[in-house]
Amino acid sequence: MDMECIRERDGLTFVFHGDIDEYACRTLRGEIDGEIVKRSPSVVIFDLGDVSFVDSTGLGLILGRYKKLSAAGGVLRLKDVPQQVDKVLRASGVYSVVEKVK
Amino acid sequence: MNTGNHMKMQIPAYGKNESFARNAVAGFAVECSPTLSELNDIKTAVSEAVTNAVVHAYDAESEENLIEIAADIDEDNTLTVSVRDFGRGIEDVAAALEPFFTTRPEDERSGMGFTVIETFMDEFKVDSAVGKGTTVVMRKRIGKDAES
Numbered sequence: 001m002d003m004e005c006i007r008e009r010d011g012l013t014f015v016f017h018g019d020i021d022e023y024a025c026r027t028l029r030g031e032i033d034g035e036i037v038k039r040s041p042s043v044v045i046f047d048l049g050d051v052s053f054v055d056s057t058g059l060g061l062i063l064g065r066y067k068k069l070s071a072a073g074g075v076l077r078l079k080d081v082p083q084q085v086d087k088v089l090r091a092s093g094v095y096s097v098v099e100k101v102k
Numbered sequence: 103m104n105t106g107n108h109m110k111m112q113i114p115a116y117g118k119n120e121s122f123a124r125n126a127v128a129g130f131a132v133e134c135s136p137t138l139s140e141l142n143d144i145k146t147a148v149s150e151a152v153t154n155a156v157v158h159a160y161d162a163e164s165e166e167n168l169i170e171i172a173a174d175i176d177e178d179n180t181l182t183v184s185v186r187d188f189g190r191g192i193e194d195v196a197a198a199l200e201p202f203f204t205t206r207p208e209d210e211r212s213g214m215g216f217t218v219i220e221t222f223m224d225e226f227k228v229d230s231a232v233g234k235g236t237t238v239v240m241r242k243r244i245g246k247d248a249e250s
Contacts, residue, residue: 022153023117029210053124053142055149060212084142091221092214 003028005035011043012036013079017050020058029061033068042074045101049080054088062089066098077101107133110172114165115156115187124149127173127183134179134244143222144181144242150215151185151238158205159189159236184239191232199228 001024006013012035020028036044046062048054066076077099081089089095109130113119124145131144152169160167170186192198199220204213219226219240226240 019121021120021149022157023120026117053145053149055146055153056212056214056218057153059214060210063212064210083139084146087139087142087222088146088218091218092212 001028003031005031007039010041011045012039012041013045013047015047015050019053020051020061021053021055022057025057025061029064032061032065036065036068036074040072040074043077044069044074045077045079047079048082048085051082051085054085056088056092058085059088059092059094062094062098075099106177107175108173110170112168112170114163115160115167115169115189116163117156119169120149120152120156123152123169123171123185127171130173131175131181131244134175134181136244140242140244144183147219147222147226147240147242148183148185150219151183151240154215154238155185155187155189155236157209157211158192159187178243179245180241180243182239182241184237186235186237188235191234192228192230192236193232195228195230 001016001018001020003017004015006015014032044065062078069076079101081100111126113123127148128141128145131141136144155169168188172184174182197203199216201217202213204211223240223242226238228236228238230236
């Protein structure tokens with residue numbers, strides 16, 4: 001798993017490459033939260049176009065960031081969601097709270 | 103139609119083995135000629151069961167804390183996978199199967215692992231004994247999409 005963070009004027013985009021599983025989430029969580037605390041973005045985008053795999057721990061990562069951001073008045077969007085990822089997210093009802101964008 | 107097949111392996115309950123385990127079972131299942139979607143379903147379900155064992159079954163990631171994974175392919179192209187640990191066991195299996203149930207909300211566990219397994223496989227069952235361990239058995243018939 002590799003992740004890049006792109007800083008924009010009032011937003012942050014995290015670009016993920018590879019598998020988002022429990023092992024990957026152990027480090028991803030801290031890295032993402034560190035950037036968010038530093039920059040207090042109003043919009044955060046998770047670019048998932050190059051994600052090869054997600055399971056329910058990845059779902060926990062998304063929901064956890066959503067809760068923190070929305071408590072601070074921010075928004076989380078999921079970009080370019082691949083098929084396998086989409087199926088896991090649909091099964092868990094994430095889209096009722098987090099917006100999916102192209 | 104094929105003659106069936108069987109595999110069994112033991113790995114330490116290390117986080118890094120979550121990826122190895124799901125890819126190993128997916129590699130075994132290739133014999134059934136699954137679609138990409140079916141292969142992803144199998145990988146996801148195996149990952150959930152193995153992650154449960156890594157996160158919940160044992161107190162530490164050490165070499166003697168094992169996960170045993172077995173898989174069978176039978177003559178009608180049904181894949182059966184069992185994921186077993188020898189750890190603490192689940193006190194209330196019925197509660198654990200409920201969506202969003204987790205014993206570790208502070209770690210941001212989604213509590214959706216068993217729900218994902220249920221969604222992605224045809225059937226599954228959980229046997230657990232406190233202090234002895236947990237076995238998750240799941241089954242999926244491969245090739246249904248192509249037949250219908």
